Amino acid sequence: MIIKPHRGQPLWIAFLLHRISGLGLAIFLPFHFYLLGLALEQTETMDGLLRWSDYPLVKFAEFGLVFLLAVHLFGGLRLLALEFLPWSNRQKTLAASAVAISFLLALGFLMRAV
Amino acid sequence: MQESTDILEVGVWRGDVTGGQLVSYQVPRQSSQTILDVVTWIQRELDPGLSYRFSCRVGMCGSCAMMVNGIPRWTCRTHVQKVVQDNRLTIEPMRNMPVIKDLVSNMDEFFAKWKLAEGQFHGRKTRYDPIEPLLPDSPRRLAASAAIECINCGICYASCDVVSWNPAYLGPAALNRAWSLVNDERDIGQQSRLNAIAADAGCHNCHSHANCATYCPNELNPTASIAGLKRLAARAAFAGKI
């Protein structure tokens, strides 16, 4: 996707973030489900994989995942409000707030994890 | 402020349905110069073969829209000073529409979609009936008023990425028109309009990029209108009406 001149406005960027985070989460989910599925008969393999989360790089990747989840949630709530509640002219502020809250949440997760 | 010795480097798209490319022109800069002035100067002084479309020159007719430095603009009301970058301008025909020649785009499909969106008024009265009173400050009249000042320039349509990704999509102008009629208390064609705006090419395709609202020269907000249609269609779906 090329950011052509007409796309360089905040709500288009908010759309791109929503789509990329959604795609990222959809790709991550099967791995997440696979790992949890190991609890059925291979808890040792599961713990082996979970120990990866002690590495700083993996922790940072988890920070990224939490951000993707949060930004898809709060960005999605903005869209639900836009579509199903009376129109508000504060869409840019709401979109920026969704990103800010998500970043803080992901940062909070990182602080607890390290 | 600008000296007439300043020269604008203008790239104008020249070609037709079979293809084309940007051709460079040097145009003297003048004060209060609009993009339409630049195009007109090129046609009058450099190349009489340049095709473009305009009529009123005062932002009412909606016929002179073009892509200026990648963004759709009404060229008669767009000052060079506002959009020029490093003394350069790129002027191209409208995006999301087939070109006819040079800066003239084919708007047939754009207008066909107004009909597809049930953009025509369906009245119940004849010329012999008395005029129906409408309260100017009723909520539906206010909602219609907010969407009504469209000049059919096609700028929202050219800026809409959903149209470029899904060419069947009715687009912001046609759906905005449908929304103003949804709020017209005199209209008796609401069920067919509902079917039209919830059909596969309908309102739910909108991703609220808000390019339309960002670039509409009359500062209308088709994104808000389409959100209104989504609510209407959702209610109708739960009520079993579509």
Next chain:
Amino acid sequence: MSGFRLYLLQRITAMIMAPLVILHLGVMIFAIQGGLDSAEILSRTQGSFFWGTSYGLFVLAVSIHAAIGIRVVLFEWASFRGVLLNIISWLVFVVLITMGARAVYAVVA
């Protein structure tokens, strides 16, 4: 299913997931301390009706939501159409709901 009904279904599943995701974020940030291990996770979830229902509902909703989302992305950005688009959408749904149901069963049962 019509495009509008798919759109509605995606919004409905989003509304179902919103509180569940907030809960999940809360668990991730506040309940997890000092790393992860299977015993800690299972002690919270095993035999729990609440977590079984919540995660089960989430897996159902997310499988529908993601399948419709990916369908739209493939339509708009990769020009997929027709039968192929239907097959891929169903495939996404089936893979997610199968793996998700297995994961819920694994941590709750």
